[in-house]
Amino acid sequence: MKVDAVPLLRQLELHQEPCISLVDKFVMDVRDYSASVSGCISPIGIAMFRDGNADINPVLEKMDYAISMETVIVGGGSGRIVYRSGEDSGNISGCVKDSCDVVALVFARDKDKPQGMQNENPSHDLFIGVTKRRKCSIGSEKLRLVTTLEFYPVLEGDEEYLLVDGVGIKTGDLYRFYSDDSDAAVSSISRVSEEYRNMKQAWSCKNSHRLSSVTEVFGGIIFTCYCRSGSFLGVPNVDSSPFLGFH
Numbered sequence: 001m002k003v004d005a006v007p008l009l010r011q012l013e014l015h016q017e018p019c020i021s022l023v024d025k026f027v028m029d030v031r032d033y034s035a036s037v038s039g040c041i042s043p044i045g046i047a048m049f050r051d052g053n054a055d056i057n058p059v060l061e062k063m064d065y066a067i068s069m070e071t072v073i074v075g076g077g078s079g080r081i082v083y084r085s086g087e088d089s090g091n092i093s094g095c096v097k098d099s100c101d102v103v104a105l106v107f108a109r110d111k112d113k114p115q116g117m118q119n120e121n122p123s124h125d126l127f128i129g130v131t132k133r134r135k136c137s138i139g140s141e142k143l144r145l146v147t148t149l150e151f152y153p154v155l156e157g158d159e160e161y162l163l164v165d166g167v168g169i170k171t172g173d174l175y176r177f178y179s180d181d182s183d184a185a186v187s188s189i190s191r192v193s194e195e196y197r198n199m200k201q202a203w204s205c206k207n208s209h210r211l212s213s214v215t216e217v218f219g220g221i222i223f224t225c226y227c228r229s230g231s232f233l234g235v236p237n238v239d240s241s242p243f244l245g246f247h
Helices: 022-038 057-066 182-207
Strands: 002-009 045-051 072-079 100-108 126-136 144-157 162-164 174-179
Touching: 002 022, 022 057, 022 100, 057 126, 057 144, 126 162
Parallel strands: 045 072
Antiparallel strands: 002 100, 045 100, 126 144, 126 174, 144 162
16 A cells, blocks of 8 residues: 545645635645555555644535545545655645645555555534535536535524624535433444454464464554543543554
């Protein structure tokens, strides 16, 4: 597997065509890198990190259109981004502070090696999940109807109106109310732990019956929210607990 950083720039470089949007170029850069490494435009996974208060929702909408549903996409919170791309020979260049809104770590299967193992939401008491159906395309590609689910924290409301934090909701969009539930969170962690135990047991069984090509876990990344702390879940470091026995 190969990994590289792809930026969503704040402005196009001088030699680039102005007819393409920055978000479209970002998504096409992700697909181009994956295709060059794996032969497939959709990578194994994408980890996206946003700078400051950059709005990542338009990016996710384009990703839903352009990237396979098989691709795992996760995201980190806001901060200041300084990064260096490992592929200096390509169209993707290094990004310094204040020049990009989003950086994506793109994980792509290496086609030159044999295969082996290969919505960010602030904590609020109440929020709505809005189901959106929008026509979307990348560059000159054909328009396609894409369904997305976006979450908005509820700031206040009364019998007639709701005030939420965010933009992009249209008349006719369906929504449901969601609230924090520590019991549901702990229950989901227990299910993850059980799945990992079953996975480890299955690999151990397979490895004991063959002499080569042993399957093993060599690393992992956990993305969680700082609000999911001991005060919310009752016990510290709960999110990392499923991995404690995975060695």
